[in-house]
Amino acid sequence: MAKGIKNEIAIIGMGCTKFGELWDKSEDDLIVDAFLEAVTDAGIDREDIDAAWFGSCFDEVNVGKSGLALSKALKLPFLPVTRVENFCASGTEAFRGACYAVASGACDIALALGAEKLKDTGYGGLPDFGNLLGLGNRATFANMTAPGGFAMMATTYFDKYGLSAEEGKRALAHVSSKSHHNGTLSPKAHLRKEVSIEQIVKAPIIAWPLGLFDCCGVSDGAACAIVCRADMAKQFRKDPIYVKSLQIALTSGEELAHQSWDGAHVETTYRGGIKAYEEAGITNPREEISMMEVHDCFSITEFVTYEDLQISPRGKAIEDVESGFFDLDGKVPCQTDGGLKCFGHPIGASGLRMIYEVYKQLQGKADQRQIENPKLGLTHNLGGFPSMSVVSVGIFGNEL
Amino acid sequence: MIGITSYGAYIPWYRMNRELIFDQMGWFNPATAGAARGEKAVANYDEDTITMAVSAAIDCLTGRSRDSIDALYLASTSLPFAERQNAVIVSEALDCVSGIRTADFSGSLKSGTTALLSGLDMAKDGGSVMVCAGENRVGKPGSSQEHTFGDGAASLLVGNEGVIAEFKGAYSVSHDFIDYRRTTQERFSHGWEERWIRDEGYSKIIKEAALGLIRKYDLKMSDFAKVIIACPVAAAVKGLVKDLGAEPEQIQDSLLANVGDTGTAMPLMMLVAALENAKPGDKILVLSYGNGSDALFFEVTDEIEKVQKDRKGIGGHLAERSDLTIYGKYLVFRNLIPLEVGIRGEEISPTAMSVLHREGRGISALVGSRCKVCGTPQYPKQRICVNPECKAVDEMEDYSFSDKIGTLTSYTGDNLSFSWDPPQIYGLIDFEEGGRLFLDLTDCSLDSVKVGMPVLMSFRKKYSDPQRGYYGYFWKAVPVKQ
Numbered sequence: 001m002a003k004g005i006k007n008e009i010a011i012i013g014m015g016c017t018k019f020g021e022l023w024d025k026s027e028d029d030l031i032v033d034a035f036l037e038a039v040t041d042a043g044i045d046r047e048d049i050d051a052a053w054f055g056s057c058f059d060e061v062n063v064g065k066s067g068l069a070l071s072k073a074l075k076l077p078f079l080p081v082t083r084v085e086n087f088c089a090s091g092t093e094a095f096r097g098a099c100y101a102v103a104s105g106a107c108d109i110a111l112a113l114g115a116e117k118l119k120d121t122g123y124g125g126l127p128d129f130g131n132l133l134g135l136g137n138r139a140t141f142a143n144m145t146a147p148g149g150f151a152m153m154a155t156t157y158f159d160k161y162g163l164s165a166e167e168g169k170r171a172l173a174h175v176s177s178k179s180h181h182n183g184t185l186s187p188k189a190h191l192r193k194e195v196s197i198e199q200i201v202k203a204p205i206i207a208w209p210l211g212l213f214d215c216c217g218v219s220d221g222a223a224c225a226i227v228c229r230a231d232m233a234k235q236f237r238k239d240p241i242y243v244k245s246l247q248i249a250l251t252s253g254e255e256l257a258h259q260s261w262d263g264a265h266v267e268t269t270y271r272g273g274i275k276a277y278e279e280a281g282i283t284n285p286r287e288e289i290s291m292m293e294v295h296d297c298f299s300i301t302e303f304v305t306y307e308d309l310q311i312s313p314r315g316k317a318i319e320d321v322e323s324g325f326f327d328l329d330g331k332v333p334c335q336t337d338g339g340l341k342c343f344g345h346p347i348g349a350s351g352l353r354m355i356y357e358v359y360k361q362l363q364g365k366a367d368q369r370q371i372e373n374p375k376l377g378l379t380h381n382l383g384g385f386p387s388m389s390v391v392s393v394g395i396f397g398n399e400l
Numbered sequence: 401m402i403g404i405t406s407y408g409a410y411i412p413w414y415r416m417n418r419e420l421i422f423d424q425m426g427w428f429n430p431a432t433a434g435a436a437r438g439e440k441a442v443a444n445y446d447e448d449t450i451t452m453a454v455s456a457a458i459d460c461l462t463g464r465s466r467d468s469i470d471a472l473y474l475a476s477t478s479l480p481f482a483e484r485q486n487a488v489i490v491s492e493a494l495d496c497v498s499g500i501r502t503a504d505f506s507g508s509l510k511s512g513t514t515a516l517l518s519g520l521d522m523a524k525d526g527g528s529v530m531v532c533a534g535e536n537r538v539g540k541p542g543s544s545q546e547h548t549f550g551d552g553a554a555s556l557l558v559g560n561e562g563v564i565a566e567f568k569g570a571y572s573v574s575h576d577f578i579d580y581r582r583t584t585q586e587r588f589s590h591g592w593e594e595r596w597i598r599d600e601g602y603s604k605i606i607k608e609a610a611l612g613l614i615r616k617y618d619l620k621m622s623d624f625a626k627v628i629i630a631c632p633v634a635a636a637v638k639g640l641v642k643d644l645g646a647e648p649e650q651i652q653d654s655l656l657a658n659v660g661d662t663g664t665a666m667p668l669m670m671l672v673a674a675l676e677n678a679k680p681g682d683k684i685l686v687l688s689y690g691n692g693s694d695a696l697f698f699e700v701t702d703e704i705e706k707v708q709k710d711r712k713g714i715g716g717h718l719a720e721r722s723d724l725t726i727y728g729k730y731l732v733f734r735n736l737i738p739l740e741v742g743i744r745g746e747e748i749s750p751t752a753m754s755v756l757h758r759e760g761r762g763i764s765a766l767v768g769s770r771c772k773v774c775g776t777p778q779y780p781k782q783r784i785c786v787n788p789e790c791k792a793v794d795e796m797e798d799y800s801f802s803d804k805i806g807t808l809t810s811y812t813g814d815n816l817s818f819s820w821d822p823p824q825i826y827g828l829i830d831f832e833e834g835g836r837l838f839l840d841l842t843d844c845s846l847d848s849v850k851v852g853m854p855v856l857m858s859f860r861k862k863y864s865d866p867q868r869g870y871y872g873y874f875w876k877a878v879p880v881k882q
Binding site for chain 1: 743752782811852
């Protein structure tokens with residue numbers, strides 16, 4: 001195996017806007033706000049940047065195609081700007097582009113920025129998929145939305161592990177309830193309200209068995225990272241954060257068309273996790289990972305991710321969830337900023353928002369949410385559906 | 401010997417009690433009280449004449465090869481497309497070979513029997529013809545047609561091998577009798593007074609055809625075990641029975657009380673019902689109606705029992721039903737009221753006809769591929785085998801999923817997705833013989849759906865694009881009725 005980029009790259013500055021239904025903010029506003037916070041945090045000038053990567057997903061209701069939205073908004077001086085799109089992993093994909101450019105030696109300092117304006121569709125939920133999965137798929141694929149695509153995983157998980165609908169929904173409610181609590185401690189989060197298990201279980205059904213509070217916020221927002229070679233990082237700040245691994249895994253198509261997939265887990269998360277742990281040199285993730293920001297587009301997604309990332313044993317996530325293992329004061333706090341659930345999910349920005357929270361936690365700057373002495377933080381994005389997904393896993397540390 | 405070689409039928413799952421219609425609309429037209437008896441079959445929101453004809457034809461083809469069909473005719477006065485042949489959509493859904501003659505028969509309620517006669521003409525030259533008739537007519541709210549019109553389809557295979565009912569002869573009459581009419585610009589028919597239609601139309605024209613046939617072939621009414629009078633007015637039938645000298649027990653049940661007036665399909669559906677209970681040697685007289693009348697005469701053969709045992713037919717479909725208890729749903733299913741579909745519902749992506757053409761049987765007939773190396777069925781057709789243990793390249797053969805039984809391994813009822821009948825139910829189907837597919841489910845309710853339940857494939861309307869004049873068809877999963 002190639003040696004990977006462990007300890008090659010440092011994050012020296014980050015920015016993140018408030019997420020939410022930002023009716024009065026344009027894409028340009030979000031891009032500029034996230035960028036200004038990041039360059040100020042890094043203490044660099046615009047001219048120090050060698051190249052930029054820009055992540056956005058639904059360009060139709062968002063920034064349009066190409067990297068122009070970023071280069072124009074930031075008045076970047078004729079720099080190479082690449083727009084990337086890989087569903088919900090778009091933000092991490094942009095970050096990966098910046099990291100790989102620096103790791104290759106092509107750049108010293110690179111910018112990754114993700115932005116999304118989802119609230120200009122005129123309705124709740126993500127934009128209708130229509131032809132977005134391909135012209136042929138449109139004619140044949142089930143009339144599926146994101147909540148429905150993930151809800152099926154809950155149906156199958158409950159069936160596989162013998163949970164009644166009530167037991168299953170209650171276990172999932174713990175996941176959302178925990179994130180709602182963390183969201184109240186997160187000033188930039190979209191949703192900042194405690195929600196009880198009872199409220200979650202009794203909420204209107206969006207896609208059976210998932211109710212309203214099993215679904216994440218659909219938001220506008222942007223987040224930004226500035227990376228450089230690890231050996232340069234201390235020139236800019238005393239507490240840079242180092243990239244320990246950065247992996248992306250896409251389905252081979254077998255989950256969709258071959259009966260070997262059980263429908264109760266996400267194979268790409270499992271595979272992406274294995275590769276990320278290998279790159280980072282982690283052998284016991286349950287013990288070594290200090291905290292996680294995982295892709296909780298829906299409560300069931302976070303739930304199976306615990307197992308797919310090998311934090312909880314298969315079929316046993318319910319025990320960890322109910323014992324508070326993933327709570328803010330638990331062994332591996334998860335979604336310390338509220339996660340997609342409450343911080344919100346402007347798709348192209350989400351991966352970078354997760355890194356932003358890990359960055360702040362590892363620097364000890366997470367204020368009310370600060371966990372005790374974290375060493376390694378993990379981020380995880382999952383785009384598409386459980387049956388055909390794009391997954392990114394990143395691991396970050398505050399020591400070389 | 402030429403004649404009918406197989407039969408099949410389809411009646412949609414939903415039935416609406418006519419008292420429900422009267423409860424809602426009787427205030428406006430109290431005269432419909434007389435029609436407000438029994439129930440009518442109502443096509444689901446994703447069904448039309450084409451899909452029902454496909455379902456009837458699948459029933460008809462139980463245990464038979466589709467390769468030997470030389471022609472497919474579709475008769476209806478409620479065809480979805482005025483331009484783009486409807487019959488060819490049926491033949492492609494059935495995956496009939498391309499060297500086939502297809503034609504739509506329309507314009508008159510007797511076009512079902514006319515299509516059958518045309519099929520029999522071709523059978524004389526050695527051909528095998530699939531004749532389908534379906535109807536999905538909509539009566540205006542408040543009209544008596546709203547009560548009487550029902551939805552359904554029938555399918556008859558005609559030819560000269562394995563004849564179950566020999567075609568003995570026919571007699572047709574044609575009259576420009578303007579009882580009902582509708583221009584190509586209109587959705588609903590205009591009619592003249594019903595009493596006039598009863599006395600001058602049904603009573604005289606059907607009689608003329610019946611007597612013409614009896615005289616032509618030197619028969620007596622008492623020769624027939626069953627007489628099919630495809631007439632939606634009971635009083636006219638009663639008069640005809642008397643006029644023709646028939647006995648009431650000879651008269652085949654009209655299905656008006658439990659299905660409704662299925663127009664073009666009515667004589668064929670009644671014929672299927674008669675064949676289901678026929679004995680070798682029975683003679684059957686079929687009388688249709690519509691700008692004239694066709695009279696057809698069949699004699700049942702010893703082969704009938706082979707077909708009777710494994711068709712769902714009329715009897716089987718009548719037994720599978722669900723009450724449609726919300727009149728508003730009926731109005732929505734038939735697009736009779738403006739509905740707030742929301743911005744998501746308004747967003748309809750254009751269909752790329754070139755993609756449909758290229759995918760061909762993959763979409764129309766649910767044909768995927770099977771790996772010749774490892775035997776794994778897969779959909780859609782793949783170049784590289786999806787089996788992670790195989791991954792053979794370009795070793796695929798065509799493989800049909802439309803006739804395979806699947807198991808529902810996952811499902812949801814989605815309230816976010818736009819559906820004419822929310823929640824949109826869909827799930828992951830694992831086929832018993834291998835392969836899997838995410839499909840929409842239909843003809844079921846969310847509370848009846850369970851992981852592990854068996855499902856069958858059904859050809860349905862997947863979406864409508866009224867702005868661009870297009871209906872997209874594909875296959876859905878229907879839970880096997882217990």
